[in-house]
Every structure is written in C-alpha cells, then in structure tokens.
Amino acid sequence: MDGEKQQGLYDADSIVALKGLEAVRKRPGMYIGSTDSRGLHHLVYEVVDNGIDEVMAGYADKVNVYINEDGSITVNDDGRGIPVGLNKEEGKDALEMCLTELHAGGKFDHNSYKVAGGLHGVGVSVVNALSKHLIALVERDGKLYRQTYHIGIPDGPVEAIGVSDKTGTTITFWPDPEVFETTVFEYDILQNRFRNQAFLNKEATIYFEDKRTGRSETFHYEGGVSEFVQYLNKSKKAIHEPPIALAGEKYSVMMDIALQYTDGYNEAIDSFVNTIYTPEGGTHMTGFRTSLTRVINNYGKENGLLKDLTLTGDDVREGLTAIVSIRMPDPQFEGQTKAKLGSSIAQTAVTEFMNEKLAEYLLENPAIASIVVKKAISALESREAARKARDATRRKSALESGSLPGKLADCSERDPSKCELYIVEGESAGGSAKQGRNRAFQAILPLRGKILNVEKARPDKILDSEEIRNLMIAIGGGIGKDFDVSKIRYHNVVIMTDADVDGAHIGTLLLTLFYRQMKPLIENGHVYLAMPPLYRVSKGKKEIYAYTEAEMAKAVEELGQGANVSRYKGLGEMNPQQLWETTMDPETRMMKKVEIEDGMLADQLFSILMGDDVEPRREFIIEHAHEVVNLDV
Numbered sequence: 001m002d003g004e005k006q007q008g009l010y011d012a013d014s015i016v017a018l019k020g021l022e023a024v025r026k027r028p029g030m031y032i033g034s035t036d037s038r039g040l041h042h043l044v045y046e047v048v049d050n051g052i053d054e055v056m057a058g059y060a061d062k063v064n065v066y067i068n069e070d071g072s073i074t075v076n077d078d079g080r081g082i083p084v085g086l087n088k089e090e091g092k093d094a095l096e097m098c099l100t101e102l103h104a105g106g107k108f109d110h111n112s113y114k115v116a117g118g119l120h121g122v123g124v125s126v127v128n129a130l131s132k133h134l135i136a137l138v139e140r141d142g143k144l145y146r147q148t149y150h151i152g153i154p155d156g157p158v159e160a161i162g163v164s165d166k167t168g169t170t171i172t173f174w175p176d177p178e179v180f181e182t183t184v185f186e187y188d189i190l191q192n193r194f195r196n197q198a199f200l201n202k203e204a205t206i207y208f209e210d211k212r213t214g215r216s217e218t219f220h221y222e223g224g225v226s227e228f229v230q231y232l233n234k235s236k237k238a239i240h241e242p243p244i245a246l247a248g249e250k251y252s253v254m255m256d257i258a259l260q261y262t263d264g265y266n267e268a269i270d271s272f273v274n275t276i277y278t279p280e281g282g283t284h285m286t287g288f289r290t291s292l293t294r295v296i297n298n299y300g301k302e303n304g305l306l307k308d309l310t311l312t313g314d315d316v317r318e319g320l321t322a323i324v325s326i327r328m329p330d331p332q333f334e335g336q337t338k339a340k341l342g343s344s345i346a347q348t349a350v351t352e353f354m355n356e357k358l359a360e361y362l363l364e365n366p367a368i369a370s371i372v373v374k375k376a377i378s379a380l381e382s383r384e385a386a387r388k389a390r391d392a393t394r395r396k397s398a399l400e401s402g403s404l405p406g407k408l409a410d411c412s413e414r415d416p417s418k419c420e421l422y423i424v425e426g427e428s429a430g431g432s433a434k435q436g437r438n439r440a441f442q443a444i445l446p447l448r449g450k451i452l453n454v455e456k457a458r459p460d461k462i463l464d465s466e467e468i469r470n471l472m473i474a475i476g477g478g479i480g481k482d483f484d485v486s487k488i489r490y491h492n493v494v495i496m497t498d499a500d501v502d503g504a505h506i507g508t509l510l511l512t513l514f515y516r517q518m519k520p521l522i523e524n525g526h527v528y529l530a531m532p533p534l535y536r537v538s539k540g541k542k543e544i545y546a547y548t549e550a551e552m553a554k555a556v557e558e559l560g561q562g563a564n565v566s567r568y569k570g571l572g573e574m575n576p577q578q579l580w581e582t583t584m585d586p587e588t589r590m591m592k593k594v595e596i597e598d599g600m601l602a603d604q605l606f607s608i609l610m611g612d613d614v615e616p617r618r619e620f621i622i623e624h625a626h627e628v629v630n631l632d633v
Helices: 037-056 094-100 121-131 188-202 222-233 285-300 312-315 345-364 366-399 426-437 460-464 466-475 501-517 519-523 549-559 576-586 598-609 614-627
Strands: 016-018 063-065 073-077 103-105 131-140 141-152 159-163 167-173 205-211 216-218 244-250 253-259 267-274 318-329 420-425 441-448 493-496 526-530 537-540 543-547 564-567 591-593
Touching: 037 073, 037 121, 037 167, 037 188, 063 188, 063 460, 094 121, 094 131, 094 141, 103 285, 121 131, 121 167, 121 216, 131 244, 188 205, 188 216, 222 253, 222 318, 222 598, 253 345, 253 366, 267 285, 267 460, 267 598, 285 312, 285 318, 285 345, 285 366, 312 366, 318 591, 345 366, 366 460, 366 537, 420 466, 420 501, 426 441, 426 543, 426 576, 460 466, 493 501, 501 526, 501 598, 526 549, 537 549
Parallel strands: 063 205, 267 318, 420 441, 420 493, 493 526
Antiparallel strands: 016 103, 063 073, 073 167, 131 141, 131 167, 141 159, 205 216, 244 253, 253 318, 526 591, 537 543, 537 564
C-alpha cells in the first residue's frame, strides 16, 4: 500500500487546539479510567489507536508494537506522520502541540479524519503526561524529526535529526511509576486487544513482539468481522456456515455486522464504535436487537414457520454470537470511558439497515433462515419450560418450612449488606465452617460434590439440579434472565473450596453458574473467592500460615531449624478455630473479588473451559501451563 498512500492535507495547520489543559497527572483516572493494570494498558491502546486511525483513513496499513526489554513500549505506524512545523494559530510546533496539549489533534479537523477511534484527540498527550519519559520520532517530508519529554514537558524543540524516504510515527514511552500501581505490561492483555483491532480493521496488519521473552505474533484477518465471529465460536458448535455478514452505510454511519448461531444457550453479542469496544452497548446495540427480533418474527410468520407464536428478543438471541461494528463521525458516548454509545442517529441507522439487509438475506437464504427460526422456537419452548420449573421451585420452597434449604446454616443478621454466604465444598469443611464462623453475619451452605455444568445444560433442565435449586433459594434474586440483584440475601457470596484440582473445578462450575445465570451478582461486585492458606509452618507454640510457596520459605527461615511444614490438602483438615483465623475472620482473611475485566474474553473462556469441544480446551491448557504454580494431581 506504500505506493498508494496519499499524503493528504494533513500538515501543521490541520492540528486544532481546544484550550484548557487539565492537570492530567492530578486526576489520571478521569482520562484513562484508573491507575491500576487496566489504566496502564490503556496507555498502549491510545497510541495504537492513533495508528489504527491512519489505517481507517486510508493512509497506513501496518502498526508495530514492542514491549522492550526495559519494560517500555514502542509503537510505530506507517501513516502520514504527525505534522511538524509551526502552527500559525498557536505559534508552536504541531508535533509539540499534539504531545503536550490535551485537546489538540487532527481528530477535530474533519478534513484530516472522517472517523477516528482515539480518545477525543487527547490520547497521546495523556500518555505523555503520565510517562516519566517519552520519545517521539516522525518521518515525513523526506526528513526524520525527534522530540523528547519528561512527564509531559519537552526537553527541547522539535529537531530534524536525519533524512527518510518513508512516512510514519514512532512513539516510545516509559510509564511513570509514581502514577501507576504497576508498570509491568502483560502480553496476554495486549494480545487480546490487538487481535480484536485486526479483526475490526481487515486492512490493518498489527505486529506485536515482547522483547522480554521473544514471543511475537502478527494479526491480520482478511475475513474481518465474519472471521471474528468464527474465532469467537471456535469452541462452540455453529449450526450454519458461513456467518451472516451485512455491511453498508446509512446517515453517514458505516456498519459491519456478522452473526452466527450455535447449538448453545448463551448469547454473545459484542459492539464497537470506530473500533472502540463498547461493553455496555448503547444505541447501536438497541437498534440491532430491536431489528433482529422484528425481522425474524416477520420472516417466520410470512413463511408459515411461526403460526400463532411470537418470539421475544431472548428467543431470537439464544445461542447467537454477533459482532456489531459501526463507524461514525463525532460519536457521543455516555461517560469518559466510552463504555456506552449515546448517539441517537446510530440507533436509527442500524435499525433501518438491519430491517432491510437482514430481511433480504433471509429471503435469499431460506435454508439458513429456517435453521434460525427453528432455533428461536426451540428457545421459546425451553424458556416456557424453565419458567414453569422456576415457578414450581418457588411454590415448593414457599410451602416447605422456613422455605430455605435444610443444609443452609443461616446468619441472624437480616440486613443483606452486612451478610455473607460461604459456599463450601463438602460436609467436612462445612462442619468446620459452621463451628468456626461468626453466626451473626456469616451463613454456610455446604455442597455435596460437583454441581451441574450449566454451560452444557438446557435452561429448563438447570433447576432439576437440587444443588442449584438450593443455591438459588439461599442467594435469592432468582435465576436466568429474571435474576434481580436487588433481592439477594447476602452482599458477599464467597466461594470456599480446597486448594486442589477438584476444588478448582468446583470453583469454576460455580463461577460458570454465576456468570451465565446470575451475571449481575458478579457485575455488582458480590462474588469473592476465599484464599485459604496452603501451608502451616510451626515450631513449638509458634505457627505461621503461608498462602504461597515464597511465604512458606520465608516462614521456615523465620522459625529456623526444626520448623515443621504442613501442606493443607483440604479445608476439612483445619479445625474450626484455624479456619476462622485464616480464611473467615474479616480482620485477617484474604479474599479475591471476582471482576469481569473483559466481557468478550470471559465469555470465550467459559466456553473453552466448560464447553463440549475438547481441542480448544487442550490448546488453552498447553498455552497457559507455564502459569500454573501449584498443581495437585
């Protein structure tokens, strides 16, 4: 593409500055969401998004990203290069403006970019402000230019340091350890983001290399969003090939949509605006959902497949994997982090486009259309059966004495915000937990063996499982689409299992249940993993509990010669007092809150780990085997 790349009217005067540089360093969370690992990786996305913007505008096709040996990041693109030279209006070099002024960039000049994904044009200046050191190199106009900065302040003017027959921008930055809780970049987090970007921009090639380990990958997907859907479904069984692919433009909104049904029961619809992931959806998703339900109902009725039935949105989305990617000028987001689109024109555009194009597709592909409608009818029947099962469970539990499961040792406190439910593996650990707990606010529910894997179960069969019924009644709030987080009986739901393979399996089954059938429980921060100690190191009357190998080694050193090390295989090995002190006492315990960092990745992970397909699971285990620290076999 190098020979075809246009220089375009993108020069020093294309850079528009909006006045009022805020103190980014004082309130970094406003600009990058947080100062933890998520915020740290956001810095890379901002710089890479600038390169992707050049690809979207037709001026670049390659973005290279390197994690350097010293932990810094280098991002290089083959676009036009950030403009250099004096900006007449500001009396300052355009490159320096882009790197030091919060609202300066080509994103505000519609002649330079029709659509752009960068953070309102503030991206690279925010990265500069939050880096202890940054180097900007620009190749354009036959020259190589350079400027360096410390915490966002230029070390000197922009200088021409050589000649170049190429164009492009290279940014290298070292995040400031005084701002971030960690400055260590994780390969897997960045890898996932770059893969998504390459799927959404089929013209782009993203090369990613970690010079600390030598790992590298090239992401380029000619199939675009259609290939994206197939990738997301690789551990599921699709019921039609290829995915339904719809692309077009309405009201200056460009749409790229792909959808494919699987034989599963979970929906996985992900949306993007100008290649930015919108996990909370927004107007484009509303348009997609509304139209999907209408078009499939219309087709079913007009072709005698539905008779007197009317499908709901839940019915037509069961087992659906879809990508809804739109591009538009000046998208309006709700909130700084861009999680949800608010532009009303997007809803109108997607609805009208889908009404027309999906209806057309179904008419032209009657075999696939029939599969889709029959899948939705099966979902409707299953949903009705599940509703009857839920109602029967509610009636039965209301009739039984006390209405709560007999195995539940409840707490005396009635304010849910002060209550905790420990879900414990086995009767032995359950006995210790019941004796060791604080009865005022801690409830215990022991599980008998492994619960049903809901990833593979029909929705109406889930409540056939006594253990799941007990969990549903104990937690409150219901199950499935009707789950109401405002009705839960405990604000802390703690999974407490043994630190072995069986314990990990039970924990994963519980997380699958919560994620698939009680998702708001996780989304609202109510689910925790207990962290029981792995070792007890003792000598005489002294004892130290250790949660890692390193802590155990330190404890042995501290207690000296003759120290005795016990490895806890199960919670039942601890007496009630030990269990309270190490795992249940709010003053001393360690717990991990379960959070969904990336909805797309979480969905895929549960499908891989708990689905029917063995091969993706085997690949996942091989790929992540190096991360296992303790493995009981």
